[in-house]
Each structure stands twice: as C-alpha cells, then as structure tokens.
C-alpha cells in the first residue's frame with residue numbers, strides 16, 4: 070500500500086524543535102500507524118543556515134534537506150507541506166502569520182499566541198488561505214488521553230462534576246533561569262501560566278469541555294504569585310462550566326507553579342496530579358500532566374484499574390528532566406510528540422483544516438481564559454508581542 074507522505078519544515082532549532090523532529094524519525098508502523106510517513110525536508114534558524122544544517126544532521130532530515138538562515142526563506146519552499154513552529158510564545162503570532170500568508174499548513178507550539186485576539190486573527194487567515202492550523206498540545210493526541218475521554222463519554226464514572234489538575238515543576242526560578250530565559254522573561258511571554266498552566270487547563274478542558282456535545286465556555290476566578298520580573302511563578306484558577314445536556318454544572322481547578330512539585334519524590338507518593346471526579350467514581354492521571362504514562366480508574370463499586378501507558382519506541386532518551394532530575398523520556402521510548410504529528414498527517418490526507426481533538430474554537434476559548442486570568446492579576450506583556458500588527462520585527 071502506498072503511504073501518504075508529509076514533508077515537514079521546522080521553524081526554529083531550539084530544545085523542543087529537536088525533540089519533535091527526532092520523534093518524526095521512527096517508522097509510524099512501530100506504533101501501529103500504517104498508512105502515513107513523515108519526512109523532515111527543511112529547517113530554518115534565525116541564527117544561521119549553518120545552525121539549521123547542523124540541526125538537520127542531528128534529527129536525521131532526509132538526504133538533500135534544505136537548511137535556511139531565515140524563517141522567510143523556509144515559508145517559500147514549495148517542497149514543504151507543513152511547518153512546525155517552535156519559537157517562544159512571544160513569536161508565535163508573527164511566525165504563524167508568516168507561514169499562513171505564504172499558504173502553508175501550520176502546527177504551532179503552545180501557547181498558541183500571547184492573547185486571544187491574535188489567535189482570532191490567525192484563525193481568520195488560515196480560513197482565508199484554506200490551510201490547516203493546529204495548536205501543538207501534544208498530550209491531547211496520546212492514546213492515554215483518548216482513553217480518559219472515552220471513559221467519560223461512556224458514562225463509566227457517571228456525570229463528571231469536578232476535575233482538578235496540577236502541573237507544578239519545581240524549578241526555583243531564581244536558581245534555574247537567567248532573567249533572559251523564555252520561562253521568566255516578559256519579552257518572551259514567560260511565566261508559568263502560558264508555559265505550564267496550559268497543561269492543567271488542557272486536562273480541565275479535555276475532560277469538562279471536549280467531551281460534551283454542547284460545551285459552553287467557563288467563567289474563571291484566579292490568583293497569581295509573581296516573580297521579580299513581573300511574570301507569574303504560580304497561578305491558581307477556578308473554572309465554572311455551565312450545565313450541558315449530559316451533566317450539571319462542573320468545576321475545574323487548574324494550578325501551576327515553579328516552587329512546588331506535583332510529584333516531589335518522582336514515585337507518585339503524593340498521589341495523582343489530575344483527578345476527574347464523577348458520580349460513580351473517578352479517573353486519576355499521574356504527573357507530568359504534559360506526558361503522563363499512568364492512569365488509575367477507581368469506581369464506587371470497588372473496581373480499581375491501574376494502567377501504564379509507555380510511549381512506543383524506538384527512541385533515544387531526550388535527557389529532558391524535571392527539577393528533581395526525573396527523566397521524562399525513559400531510554401528506548403519515543404517522546405510521544407509523534408501522535409500529534411500523525412494527526413496532522415491524517416488531517417492533510419483527509420483535507421481537514423483543524424485537529425480532531427482540539428478544535429480551533431476550543432483553543433480560542435482556552436486562550437480567552439488565560440487572557441482573563443492575566444487581566445484579573447495585572448499581567449501584561451510588552452505591546453510589541455501583544456499587538457495584532459503584522460509584520461513586526463521582534
């Protein structure tokens with residue numbers, strides 16, 4: 070059977086660009102995905118073409134893959150089907166607009182943009198150009214996430230009335246990050262909310278919103294502890310979702326922070342990071358919220374089902390570690406970013422313009438929640454990265 074080939078261009082060559090591109094390399098058949106294949110055919114670095122060349126070598130780009138010293142050159146490459154954007158949050162709007170204007174399909178790292186109006190503008194442009202656009206919230210595409218959503222829609226735990234989700238990473242900012250680092254720097258839209266809090270929100274949303282046939286946006290109350298640079302180092306959100314046709318009002322508690330850990334001893338002694346609670350029981354998901362590999366179903370009738378979800382290999386071990394040194398990619402396992410890449414491939418094959426498990430509308434609702442949380446707590450980024458103006462040189 071001939072396979073549908075997706076030719077990727079990678080925009081930026083930092084940490085996650087490398088992890089993502091490495092995950093494109095194993096044959097999808099290793100994870101039971103038969104009729105697609107991925108090829109890295111180009112990469113661009115804003116630093117130099119040499120950096121892009123070295124990157125392509127590291128991630129095993131195809132023979133003859135093109136290395137560009139600017140993002141502008143990449144978007145003109147007619148051989149590229151889809152561009153993966155892996156710059157800091159501050160740059161996503163400008164970079165995505167560049168790709169969309171050039172008629173390219175786009176997979177853009179989270180957080181999609183710095184604010185909701187920017188995302189609205191990108192969605193409008195993608196529709197005008199009739200191209201695919203998706204936020205790279207990779208976790209949503211894991212078999213584990215599909216299982217959790219299926220448990221909810223099957224009614225096994227009854228109507229769900231509360232989800233609590235924490236992604237706290239214990240990375241004391243004053244010890245871990247230079248003031249210029251993207252995790253804390255306001256110029257790069259730093260802070261816990263957009264980087265980590267979005268995963269706590271992902272779990273709240275994919276259990277209380279995505280699973281509903283008639284979902285409604287939540288209201289939100291929040292509080293924030295600020296770092297010395299003005300960005301947030303700890304944020305707590307309480308979301309109220311109105312009733313739907315399959316359940317009553319539901320509450321989401323989403324927390325994130327850099328001083329505490331959702332799993333201090335790395336052995337889950339502190340319990341699950343996420344609890345989805347219904348009238349007949351609950352489903353628990355263990356840290357880290359962005360790459361969980363364990364669930365526990367606990368029902369009122371006494372049923373307990375503990376499940377492990379290792380990511381299929383082959384993989385090389387990314388060396389990606391949490392604040393206490395625990396690895397997020399055990400040797401031999403893939404990282405798991407290939408699931409979202411596979412979804413992009415299927416969407417392109419089927420002519421879909423959005424991802425299956427997070428619509429653009431849902432990304433926008435989440436972006437609006439994060440805007441509201443920032444507004445409630447007086448967190449503003451510099452105008453040049455919040456603007457709708459395009460192009461702006463950053």
Ligand SMILES: NC(=O)C1=CN([C@@H]2O[C@H](COP(=O)(O)OP(=O)(O)OC[C@H]3O[C@@H](n4cnc5c(N)ncnc54)[C@H](OP(=O)(O)O)[C@@H]3O)[C@@H](O)[C@H]2O)C=CC1
Pocket residue numbers: 080081082083084085086113114115116117120155156157158160178179180205207251257264359463
């Ligand atoms: N899905 C996931 O699990 C993860 C997602 N992310 C997301 O990926 C994005 C990038 O994060 P990460 O890879 O860790 O960041 P890095 O700092 O490692 O890489 C960012 C890259 O963006 C490019 N860049 C362009 N302009 C700038 C600028 N002014 N300052 C810094 N970098 C710039 C650079 O590449 P070049 O020089 O080649 O142009 C740089 O290497 C973020 O949106 C983050 O939220 C991050 C980690 C995990």
Ligand SMILES: O=C1OC[C@@H](O)[C@H](O)[C@H]1O
Pocket residue numbers: 264265359
């Ligand atoms: O997406 C992410 O997941 C893992 C975190 O360590 C990282 O900061 C974040 O960007």
